[in-house]
Amino acid sequence: MDIVTVHSIWTLVLFISFCGVVWWAYGSKSRQSRFDEAANIIFDDEPPVESDKKQGGMQ
Template sequence: MDYGTLRGIFTVLIFVLFIIIVLWAYNKKRKTSFDEAANSIFDVNDKNNDLVNKNEGDK
C-alpha cells in the first residue's frame, strides 16, 4: 500500500464520518433535545432573576 492509497482511505473515512454527523444532527428525533439545549440559557437566566428579586425583597 502506498501513500496515495492511505490518503484516499483516510479521505473516505473522514467523509463517511462527516455524513454520519450530519445525519445525526438533522435527525427529527433529536429536534426536541436540541431545542431544549438552545433555550436552556433563557431558563437559567430566569432562575437567576428570581433569586435576585427574592434577595432584594429581603432587604
C-alpha cells in the first residue's frame, strides 16, 4: 500500500465520522431539548430583566 492509498482511506474514514456526528447532532428530535438548554446556559448568570425597569433602564 502506498501513501496515496493510506491518505485516501484516512480521508474516507474522517468523512464518514463527520457525517456520523452531523447525523447524531441534527438527526434526532429527542436531543433538541438538551441542545437548547446547553445553548442558553450562558444566560443563566445574568440578572432578570425586571431589575433594569426598577432602575429606569439604560440611559
